[in-house]
Amino acid sequence: MRKRRSKYALNVSVIILLVILLITLNSLSLAYKDVAGLPFKSINSTIIVQRNGNVPENMTGVVLSCSSAPIGADYLSKVKGVDGVKDISDGLLLWVFDHDNFKRVFGVNWNDGFGRGIVSEISVGSAPQTSSEVLVDKAYADHYDLGVNRQVSVSGVDFRISGIIESSGKNVIPSDVYVPLTSAQTLAYNSRNLQATERFSETDVNVVFVDVDQVNLKQVSQKLNNILSVGQSTGGNTPTGQVIGSYSIYTPTSFENQISSVFKLSDQLTLILSLIVPIGAILIIANSSSHTLLERRREFGIMKAVGFRNRDIQQVVFSETLLQVLIGYVAGLILSFIVIALLARTTVSVNVPWEVGGYPHFLLPNPNLAGTVLTYLLPISFQVTYALLSGAIVVAIGLLTTMILARRINGLKAMEVLRYE
């Protein structure tokens, strides 16, 4: 009896393991995909478009963030006209090399989707009401001892700080100072260095946020790529030497590769899972079959001798298998729930491509660190779908096991077993 109990315990353990692997790894894989989309939630969009341009010879005064190029109204209208695009927001990201410090300045339209996202992150103060009011990132404000109602100077133009936001580590394109878009456009238009590098019109922007339904994402992304690439040559070189195309289109899919290496494992683990599931199933079947046939042949022979029909024995075996499957499944569900609850307390980092919201590489010791790192709580949750899927798989394993045993039980002759064993 002890021997059989240990075999039952092994079967139940294998089922528990299968359920945990199926639910947890698939949920992890789903979370991994969701993580890639999180940076886009803060900008109320699903696609970021930038045009790639030239790098200024001298990093002085106001320049476009490297290596972006101006995007004019004609391009904006092309983007707006693509089927599936719900809304667009635009902005102008500038690098400002003032005599005493460097700052990233983002021109924002407070009323569009991106602007509303920025305003919603104000922790102190209020949204700018005039063209001379700005928001300042908390890290920058702390470093330069700035606060609400204080002045911040951008290329010689003074702005009043109306609020402080915490964008660092949250926003896909973080900045130090968020100014009204028109004010940023004026700063850019008046910059000689910028105009010497790229021809900038006073209504140009250099970042476009496109809001698209998730289902249309791939199609729209492809259409944007086709439309914007027509007649364009390469855009230039990144500060790290990479040749880049005339446009860069970033989607959650393109961010998946930027997720920390731990999460890259999840796809590999899911792949391994697809191997473990059948192997686990084979283990259960092999274990139960050998257990039944080698150790229970005599028992089944006795049952037949005292009046059990084949179907009566099959019912006994089915009940035993069902009980093991049920115990294993319920225990697996509970343990999966606990594992997922623990995983949900971990954080995951997303490295935003340098070109999206990079920091001047020459101001950092390592150019590879110039990209933005965003940190999120792992968006993993217990998925009922996977619970049902794992349930279906273990039931199938149970049925398969019972079917195989049923065939063998049918072929068992009571006296052959009792005579020779």
Added chain:
Amino acid sequence: MSDLITVKNVSKTFVKARAVSNVSLTVKDGELLAIQGASGSGKTTLLNLLTGLEQADEGEILFDGENITSMNEDQLALFRRGHVGIVFQFFNLIPTLNVVENIALPLFPVRMARDDMLNRGKVSAEKVGLSHRLDHYPNELSGGEQQRVAIARALIVDPKVIFADEPTGNLDEKTGGMIFELLKNLNKNRDLTIVMATHDQSIAAASHRIIKLRDGMINNE
């Protein structure tokens, strides 16, 4: 006494040997019949043919007028469950079930509440004097006790006949004598037909009738 079992020209051949050859006999209702013979004479095969555990190659066996040689495997299982109790030389108890569960085993496939089943098992255990051993497992019992469990298991279906294959063959003389007394009392007090294969001369002598087998054939009756 009326005929309970009628065997007509039954033969059974295994791969190399003819185990039972053209056997005909009758068993009366309420009879205590001993089938005697040396090892390999065909006693066990004949009993297995009578219980439907083996299929005859030739001939027919009528049980209470019903031809069991034409039954399929499921029908034979139901026949055994309904009419027959079997006692084996090596007890054939299931080691993972306790005494009362082993006794109640033939009732497991019957639609019956588990408590009712076990209560019937307890009643059957009482008949063989095992009420004090209900929770024990076979490996905790002596040979005689294990054979009593097997007899109680045979009795639980309220059979018309008990087939016992060398029921004392694996027991010492004293215990074997007690087991035979038990079977004899069941025959006498409950009018239960008992067909028993044995090579024990004294046990055979105490039966109502002896059939002697030699090389698969009835030597004398």
